[in-house]
Structures are given as structure tokens and as C-alpha cells.
Amino acid sequence: MDSAQVQFERALLSMDRIHCRSLLEEALAQGDLGGVEALVGPALNRIGDRWEAGELALTQVYMAGRICEDLLSELGPVHPAPAAGSPVIGVGTLLDQHQLGKRIVLASLKAGGFRVLDYGQGLEPRELAQAALRDQVPILMVSVLMAASARRVRELRDALGEGPDRPRLVVGGAPFRLDPALAGAVKADAVGHTGLDAVHIAQRILEETCAL
């Protein structure tokens, strides 16, 4: 990591918005959108990895994502606008009302240059499946907090059907961290534990589906 990346990560973890903003503005002043991406993406990735390793708290992951989301919004687009027909990733919270995981995933996907569709929270499995099928999203990312909600991902998966163009179902949340076998049991296509996982999984699935 270069010095700016280290500084940006530190500034995020200490919630120093002013320093974060100045580092992003310096990168933008060089007229290089890639410079901004080189700060934001790796910082969020490392923060997510360090949470997964038990070094950081979820609070820090959430606030880092939110600061990046806010600053990128204030500073204007740093990614080339996705083409009108480019794929959209659906994101929602199944049954539970808590949105923290969903917001972390949304922030990471946006920082990664993806178009996203936020389906909200407290969603019934059939309701979410219908929305994803209606919108023809190639990937549906679902966050849950409660174990009982995680088990009902199976209903969601069944409601998505078996068509070749059905949305690929990606799950995340505490129950899936605590029980590594759970994602398979509910027939999810993939499981992610961090915002970085969400980005990598989305890239992989889109590459695979484009190759079909």
C-alpha cells in the first residue's frame, strides 16, 4: 500500500471525514478517477478483511462504508457511469428490519462501480423473489440477522425458480458466519461475509453468466 492508501484507511477508522475528503480531493485534483478508486476500494476491502479476522468491529466497517458513500456522493461520480443496459444487482434484507449488513453491501457495491437496486428490509421471501424476477436482476444479494430468517432463504430460493436466467442468490449475515453449512442448506448460490466478498462474488457471477 502507498502512503495515501494507508492514510485513507486510518482516516476512515478514526472517522476523520475532513482528512478522508482532502485525500480524495487530492486524488481528484490529479484528474485521475482511478486514483480515487485506488483509495476507496482497497481501504474498504482491508477494513472488511480485518473485521473478518476479528481485528476490527462491525461499527468501524459500517462507518467506513458510510463515510465513503457520503463523500463519493458529495464529490460527484468517480466511476464512469455504468452503461444504461449494464446489469443491476438487487439487494435486500429478508424478514428482519435491521439494515446494517445491507447498507455495508450497498456501499461496497457502489464503491466498486456496480449499479444497485435497494429492495429494502423486512421482506417476505415470495415478495422479494417476485421483485427480483420482475426486474430481471442477474444477482440478488440477501442479508439476514436472525437464524429463523436465514432458514427462510430456502423459500426465497425456491420462489426464484430454476430458469436459466433466474437471479443468482447470494446470502450474508451473522447466521451464515456462525454456521458455514447453512448457505448450502438453504441452496444459496454463494455466501459472502464482507463488502469485499459481495464485490468479488458479483464480478465472478457476472463473468460466468456472460460466458454462458
Place this chain on the structure above:
Amino acid sequence: MRPLSHAERVFTALSHREPDRVPLALNLVLRGARELGMGIREYFQRPENIVEAQLRLQARHDSDVLFGFFHAALEYEAWGGEVVFAEDGPPNSGLPLLPRSAPLSSLRPPHIPASQGLRKVLEATAAMKARVGETLPILGVALSPFSFPVMQLGFDRYLELLLEDREGFRRLMDMNIPACQAWANAQLAAGASAIVYFDPLASPDLVPRELYRATGYETALRTFAGIQGPTVTLLASGRSLAVLDDLAATGTLGVGVGVHDDLGRVKAACQGRLTIIGNLNGLAMVGWTPQEAERQVRDAIARAGAGGGFILCDAHGEIPWDVPDDTLLAVAEAVRTWGRYPLAESPVHA
């Protein structure tokens, strides 16, 4: 050693001495609905149901504690929230109590005598106490003032308050702490032997230790000062190692540790200060065979049982609905086999 009563077994372990065997604390409250052949909503309507089911399940598993607890959403309901019932899981809290734009001052703490749900818990606790006297400890549960705001405000708004509005946080704690103390003390007065202080946000998985020291730790100190009985702190599956010194300094007697905690390291850090409560993986338990259940119990006891100061429990504090009965019976049998003091030499699996 003569066989001890359940209460003697638990209190000896809490005193960091070896009882006759490792105590077993299975929270089987939710499963009582199945035991009585009822739906979950119907089951929680009457305190008599909880009492009857708890006593039956305790006897079947030879568990060493009873729980006066119904479900975590009950306190949220007492504050005005709407509980969402499921057919196969614990009742869940619905939308946060406060809409995002509403001020903290619009929160209204519950008046316990006026809360039908809280009254049922007190009635169940008193009825259990009348049935078991001093032979079985009864655990009450109180959501910590520090963690409860996740239900009051929603996770994201609360984290923003915690990090960016310390004055707002202080005002919220000024409201939550007396409410928590009143609820804990009401359960103690009804017959609870100790209070499980449910504090998932104390885990460094969720809140960094430095922030916890300045917020949740101070909250626990203030809260415990007004609770008229012993407490144990449950982190609800979160890691505990980094905050064990802090938890011990709050005066709590024990800590519920997470599945990602290394029990051996936790044991070394807790020695003589905190009783370890845990840490079977309740979610994975759904897929365990009886043989796997025995192996997990044996490993946990081998890592944390020596010298007392250990109570076998799941890592979250509630056994999930769909764990097979045979698995739970295998857990109970394994404690009787491998938990007898002095402990047999037992391999510790990596």
C-alpha cells in the same frame, strides 16, 4: 463426592471450584411450544405453558437451570413495539421503536405493572420458584441499556448516535438504565436467582474495545450498581476475549462466549475472575449427529472445565427450534459422561 443439587452445582462452578460435574444450562424455552404441541404465539400467551414445559424439559435433560425468559422481543413490546411471530423461531422485533426523524425524547419506558407481557414473565418466574424452591437456579434476562437501542432506533441510527452524538447517547442511557434496573429487580423479586445481562454490543465483533470502554462499560457499571442480585453477561455469539478484563471489572460473575472464541485462551484469561458460559454452536447443532454432539461437548469441557468456573451452554443463549431432540439428549448425556469431576484426560481437537 456426593451428588450436588442443581443449585449447589451451579454456585460451586461460579465460585471457581469443581462441583460434582460441569453444570449444564440449556435455554429450551422456545422448544416448550413443541413439547406442549402448541404454536409459538399460543404458547407464549400463558405463563403456565412456559412453567410446565420448562420443568418437563429440565427434568428430561437434567439441565441445571431454569429460564424465566420468554423472548428478547418482549421488552421491546413493553416499550411499544410490535412483535413479529414466526412458526419456527423466536418472536422477532418489528420496526425500530422510533421513526428515523423522531426525537429520543418521544421514547417512553415501560411501566412494568401495566405491561401484560412483562407481567407474564414475572408470573412464570414466581410459579417456577414455587415449584423448585432453592434447588434449581432460575435465570431472569434483561436486555442491556447499551444494546437495547438497536431495537429502539435501528442498528444504523444507533451506531451513528453512539459515534457522533455522545450527548444523545448519554440521554438515552439515562432513560434505559433505570428501566433495565427496574426490570431486573422485578424478576429477582419474583424469584429469579440471577440476571442474564444480554449485551451483544459489548463484543469487539460489533463495537471496538475503546468505544465500549467509554460507553457500554460505563453503562454496565451504572446499571449493575442498581441491580439487587448477581449478573452474568451474555454476548450472544460474539467474541469476548478482548473485553474480558472489562467485563470482569463490571462485577459480572460470568460471560457467555462466542463460537469464534478460543475456549482455551478465554479460560486462561478468565481464571478465577469470570465463569465461562458456552460455547456450543447452536446453529451448527441443527446438523449434528449424537456422536458429533458428544465430541463437541467433550472438547469444550476439555478446554474450559478444569478447576470449575465453567457452565456448558450454547454460544447464543437459546437453543434453536429445529435442533433435533436426540442431539440435545446426546449433549446432556455427554455432560454426564465427560463432565464428571475430576475430569478424565480428554483429547482437545484442533
